[in-house]
Amino acid sequence: MSHEHHSVNQPCPSRAELAAFLCAELPAPEMDAIGAHVSRCTGCEAAMLRMDGATSITLLGDGGRESTPQLSRYWTPNRTRSVPEQLGQYRLAEPLGRGGMGTVYRAEHVRLKKPVAVKVLDPRLVRDDRAVARFQREMEIVGGVEHSNLVRATDAGEADGVHFLVMELIDGVTFSGLLHARGPLPVPEACELVRQAALGLQGAYEHGLIHRDIKPSNLMLSAAGQVKVLDLGLARLRGAGPDELTRVGEVMGTAEYMAPEQWTQTHAVDIRADIYSLGCTLFALLTGEAPFPGSGPDSFLRLMCAHQQDPPPAITDRRPDAPPALRGLMFRMLAKNPDDRPATPGEVAAELAELAAGADLAALTTAGAVAAPNVTPARLRRRPAYPAHLRRWILVAGVFAAVGAGVGASLLRAPARTHSVYTEPVLKEDPEGPYKWRNLLTKTPEKRFWQPLDTSLINLNTDKEVLTVVSPKPALLRLGTMSTPNYKIQIALGQTQWTGGCGVYFGGYLDAKNEFNYHLIDYRHVRQGPDRQYQLIRSHGAIVPCDPTMCIATNGIAGSYVPGPDSKEQILELTVQPPNVLQVRWNGVECPELISDSAARRVGQLFPTQPELVGEFGIYCHSTMSVSIARCITIR
Structure with a gap:
């Protein structure tokens, strides 16, 4: 990340690192280091302000809390008024x-x-x-x-x-203000609010616009009972080419209300993303919170994973009075696949018309009806406080500024939640043989090969044993070195959409030309489309000179077709006994093609001087959505 205006010589954090800083998702030393850097770097400060600006402005006094934001004990943004009267x-x-x-x-x-x-x-x-x-x-x-x-x-x-x-100037209250004051709304009133919002979105759509940031704080009910859609600052023209103001990998919107495709295709979403966000808003009006509420220092990544894979909670679990027609409409509005949603906001408005019969919006804005309550509703609990070095930038909008920070991330393993995206595998010690399992996630891996972009990120949560890696380009992250020739590796892998390769490299060494060579086994899709197929691929890799820097070159050794990923973590196991890899298993199923005689001959051709498969090992990943974890390893 580079800036035209900065006052320090040290490298600036990437946009993803700044985003993680905003969400307090970094270890305390990194939080403090970035905070100290930003306090001296005008370029990074401007970038942080843009990230904050990705969330829209919320009216003060209707449930939002104005406070002095603090990102770390080293830096507090200057919010003093500096405009003329x-x-x-x-x-x-x-x-x-x-x-x-x-x-x-x-x-x-x-x-x-x-x-x-x-x-x-x-x-x-x-x-x-x-x-x-x-x-x-x-x-x-x-x-x-x-x-x-x-x-x-x-x-x-x-x-x-x-x-x-x-x-x-609208005399009224935002939907978020209504929720703070009244809690969940009656079905007719909630449906009428969203019906009018849908009409506004239809009007924008007919002018060729897609909003991209629909949420309760961007929708206002006037004193006259009319809904207004606010803040078109993130809108884009329908059918336009890539947004020059939205960089590749940049995410625009608000985490609790973003459509699944919006996390990875912000510049290409259509009106159906607004329909998904409107469905989340309707859910919030009926229950008091979004389908996937966010809280805690790791919620940004967890929200992304939930929107992309977790089924939304059934509205009837929270609102038994929801009629079948409303249940069906919300199910379609919150569909993961845009093709399964209503095609236009106008269709949503038409279906809500009958459900909104008898709504009295004027009663929602009567005197005193929207005054802030003395007690925060149970479903609208305030976010927990964090130690000083982990305090996020407290936004008036009450959502994460990292949404606009360019974090095109996936989850390695979703932190514990009610609806877990990945089922944690049971990793057991081998009952036979002198092996001992050792946890590797005690410190951040070293960067053997790393080409940082704005969206690149490495983040280790040692408490939850979660390593999150975002790497649009191939990356090798060193976990350690094997000095004994007999060992086992077991690694749990996960991605939200399985868009790229992830696996393990081992036996890494420097050859006579001072080039780093290694064995690689990674999982990737080899055919796109509805009949997408996956392979576990064994390769020879090398870090070689490229003009003007270094790059990775690979040569295939063998491949084995394996089932596509389900919602669980995928387990890769390999056993090494010189002079070859003795066993490779994927989710407990052996892959004999990777250890066949022809594979062994190919290995001999590509690794003529390697001593007994000892050497460096670690994680390999390559994808705009790449995430991997190494949970444990056994060595003799």
């Missing part, structure tokens, strides 16, 4: 809401005496071309759309170097 014809009053990209103020047109809302880009971001371009795009998008259920822009401009957007 008047911008052009608009006199600014009190702030209505804050986010990383800027602040929304209550304001008044000095000549017309008309109250308005003015969104102001944070002055610290004026040197950030991408932030300015994104803000200017929001001006164009909001200004070009007219619909009764969409917030209306009335003006935009720049004054004294400050960029601002003027919008209608």
Whole structure:
């Protein structure tokens, strides 16, 4: 990661590392080190602000809590107001809401005496071309759309170097404010709120727009009983090419409400992603929380895994009064496959019309109805406090800023939760033979070969024995060195979508040309489409010189077709007895093709000088969604 403006010579953290920092998902020393770096690096500070800005601004006073954010004991972002009291014809009053990209103020047109809302880009971001371009795009998008259920822009401009957007001032409360004040809503009212929101999204869709950040805090109910869709800052044009403002691997949205495909294909999602988010919002209105609520320092990665693989909780478990038609609609809105969802928001609105019969939205906004309660509803418990060195940046929006940080990650193993994505395998000691299992996840692996990009990340949770690796390019992570020729390796592997190779390398050594050679066994898909097939592949690998740096070269030795992955972790086991690999098993099933005579001859050709398969071993991964864990290893 590089910046045009920074004041330190040490390398800047990658966007993924900054994202993990935002979510407090790094060990304390790394949290403190990155915090110290960001406090001196204006480029990283701007990047952090952009990540915060990926979550929309929430109105203060309707359930959001304004506080001074702190990422670590070394750094607290400066949130002091640094904009003039008047911008052009608009006199600014009190702030209505804050986010990383800027602040929304209550304001008044000095000549017309008309109250308005003015969104102001944070002055610290004026040197950030991408932030300015994104803000200017929001001006164009909001200004070009007219619909009764969409917030209306009335003006935009720049004054004294400050960029601002003027919008209608809505007297009302956000859906999140309603939930904080009232808890779960009656079925007709919840359906009517979402029906009107769907009409607003349909209007945006007919103007060629996809919102990409639908959630309760981006939907407002006015005092007149009309729903308004807020914040088109992340919207993109339907059918447009790759978004130049969204980098490859960057994730845009809010974790608790993002569609499965949005985690990996932000630049290519269509209106059905908004329908999924709207389904999550409907679930929240009916139950008090999103289908997959997030809390805890590791929830960002856990949420991604849940949205992509876990079935959503049945609405009838929480709301037995939900009619069958509503159950069916929500089931389709929350489908993992976009093809299984309603095609347009208009279809959703039509199906909700009958379910919303008798709704009284005016009663939701009567005096005192949305005042913050003295006791937080049980389903809306506040997130737990963390030690000072693990405090995340507390956002007014109450969600993780890492969503916009470019974390195209998968889970190696989802931390313990009610609906686990992977079933933890039982790894037992071999009852025969002088082997002893040893846990390797006691320290972060060393980087034997690592080509960091903005989305690259290595994170070890020693308490939960979870190693998370995000590596768009091939990576070798060293776990140790075998000095004895007889050993066993057992490794548990998992990916959310199995988009790339993952496995183990072993017997690594430097040859006469000072090139690092190794054996590799990895699991990968070898055919795309509905009949996708998988193989366990054995290869010879080497780290060789490439202009201008180093790269990995591989030569195939043998392959064995194996079943596709299920929702459990996959177990790879291999037993080494010189002069060859004696046994390879995948989920307990032997793979004889990998240890055949022809494979042995091929090994002899590719490894003419290697002594008895001893040497370095570790994890191999290669994918934009690559994650692996090594749980334990036995050595004699």
